[in-house]
Amino acid sequence: MTKLPEQIINAVRSAGVVGAGGAGFPTYVKLQAQVDIVIVNGAECEPLLNSDCAMILQHPDWLVEGLRLAMQTTGAKRGVIALKEYYTDQIDALKKVLPADGAIKLHLLENYYPAGDEFFIVYDVTGKIIPEGGIPLNVGAVVNNVATLMQVYQAANGKPVTERTVTLVGEFNEPKVVTVPIGTTYANLIKIAGGLTRDDVVLLDGGPMMGKIVDDWQEGIAKTTSGVLALPSDHFVVTMRQQTLSQAIKRSKSACCQCFRCSDLCPRNLLGHEIYPHLTMRSIDYNQAEPAKNITSAFLCSQCGVCELIACDSMQLSPRKIYAAYRKELVARGVKNPHIRTNVVANSEIDGRKISTITLLKKTDLAKYDIDINYEGVKTVKKVKISLHKHVGVPAIPNVVLGQKVRMCDIIAASPDDKLGSVYHASIEGKVTDISETLVEITA
Ligand code: SF4
Ligand code: SF4
Numbered sequence: 361m362t363k364l365p366e367q368i369i370n371a372v373r374s375a376g377v378v379g380a381g382g383a384g385f386p387t388y389v390k391l392q393a394q395v396d397i398v399i400v401n402g403a404e405c406e407p408l409l410n411s412d413c414a415m416i417l418q419h420p421d422w423l424v425e426g427l428r429l430a431m432q433t434t435g436a437k438r439g440v441i442a443l444k445e446y447y448t449d450q451i452d453a454l455k456k457v458l459p460a461d462g463a464i465k466l467h468l469l470e471n472y473y474p475a476g477d478e479f480f481i482v483y484d485v486t487g488k489i490i491p492e493g494g495i496p497l498n499v500g501a502v503v504n505n506v507a508t509l510m511q512v513y514q515a516a517n518g519k520p521v522t523e524r525t526v527t528l529v530g531e532f533n534e535p536k537v538v539t540v541p542i543g544t545t546y547a548n549l550i551k552i553a554g555g556l557t558r559d560d561v562v563l564l565d566g567g568p569m570m571g572k573i574v575d576d577w578q579e580g581i582a583k584t585t586s587g588v589l590a591l592p593s594d595h596f597v598v599t600m601r602q603q604t605l606s607q608a609i610k611r612s613k614s615a616c617c618q619c620f621r622c623s624d625l626c627p628r629n630l631l632g633h634e635i636y637p638h639l640t641m642r643s644i645d646y647n648q649a650e651p652a653k654n655i656t657s658a659f660l661c662s663q664c665g666v667c668e669l670i671a672c673d674s675m676q677l678s679p680r681k682i683y684a685a686y687r688k689e690l691v692a693r694g695v696k697n698p699h700i701r702t703n704v705v706a707n708s709e710i711d712g713r714k715i716s717t718i719t720l721l722k723k724t725d726l727a728k729y730d731i732d733i734n735y736e737g738v739k740t741v742k743k744v745k746i747s748l749h750k751h752v753g754v755p756a757i758p759n760v761v762l763g764q765k766v767r768m769c770d771i772i773a774a775s776p777d778d779k780l781g782s783v784y785h786a787s788i789e790g791k792v793t794d795i796s797e798t799l800v801e802i803t804a
Contacts, residue, residue: 406567
């Protein structure tokens with residue numbers, strides 16, 4: 361039976377769907393916007409991750425149906441699935457299930473980084489540039505990633521978010537793509553991937569460009585986890601990620617030659633936003649508080665990592681880290697983003713300066729991990745640790761008690777109804793064996 365838009369939105373909210381490819385913004389909010397176009401981000405932005413590709417091959421119809429539901433709630437007349445042009449198997453699979461009415465089309469992207477950045481994908485698909493400090497809605501678009509829209513489809517069919525398809529790649533004995541319960545620990549993922557090839561390994565939740573170092577391997581994966589990358593502890597990507605802020609500042613003062621390369625390659629600068637990392641580095645080097653825009657432009661940084669890992673790889677300087685610190689401090693001081701230009705024009709060099717993913721992998725010494733990885737289906741685990749705050753909004757509050765038996769899909773925590781947040785469900789059947797304000801552990 362066809363559902364009304366509000367029924368779909370309520371189902372998505374109750375199912376706990378949050379943006380699976382980013383910070384975990386609650387999807388029910390996005391689906392309430394009224395837009396011209398819904399774009400599926402199928403770019404698999406981070407190199408080495410194959411989770412979205414695997415899911416498309418498994419369930420291309422879920423993606424198309426999820427997109428249709430999103431178009432229905434947002435009133436969008438156009439739906440576009442944007443994916444890389446070399447994903448030929450996925451393109452073939454999708455073509456077989458595209459609706460005949462032509463409302464949903466494929467858009468093929470070149471293989472560059474960051475093709476999956478919301479700002480870039482909107483520009484690539486529509487030719488419109490999201491204003492500084494803006495969101496896709498400002499140009500009549502909503503962007504959702506593949507996993508999110510499949511979860512929208514499942515939510516409309518009564519299934520909450522209880523699992524994630526993740527890529528396990530890098531220094532695992534058996535790299536693979538698997539579907540596991542939310543809250544599966546990183547330690548268990550290592551077992552699922554046949555162990556590690558060496559002792560000195562650092563895990564990143566996510567890909568090499570924007571993934572976060574996992575400090576505690578006994579923690580569980582979140583709804584936003586799309587993959588886990590295992591790298592040697594002395595790998596360039598890891599050492600740059602571990603560089604402290606004071607090291608980044610000292611290095612900048614001693615080594616930044618103001619070559620402009622970070623600004624030349626900065627994707628947001630290429631889209632015409634007023635962000636010039638080399639000028640921000642200069643402000644650090646000479647302790648200049650003025651012009652203030654060299655500092656407040658931190659609000660325009662997407663943290664994509666191009667400046668740190670590609671532009672300045674030989675000097676090993678990190679404008680990204682400086683911007684993250686500036687932004688944190690500005691927010692703490694209550695400073696609002698002053699950069700809100702709307703008449704933004706892309707740099708004429710934008711096409712020539714996109715970073716090919718192949719070049720990126722070579723420059724970052726990651727090419728050896730770029731291998732064909734198979735999808736190996738659903739894996740079960742005996743324990744999950746479900747974090748209740750890994751989404752945008754207020755944390756979810758547990759509604760279970762220690763020792764309580766839970767069945768799969770039972771609600772175990774929820775943010776207050778009147779607040780932005782999410783709902784969490786039991787991802788395995790079992791007993792609650794640990795509980796705190798931020799975590800529910802379930803043991804089978
Ligand atoms: S941070 Fe690196 S790339 Fe940027 S201006 Fe300085 S030396 Fe050049
Ligand atoms: S991380 Fe660097 S390259 Fe990426 S948007 Fe920020 S300043 Fe630009």
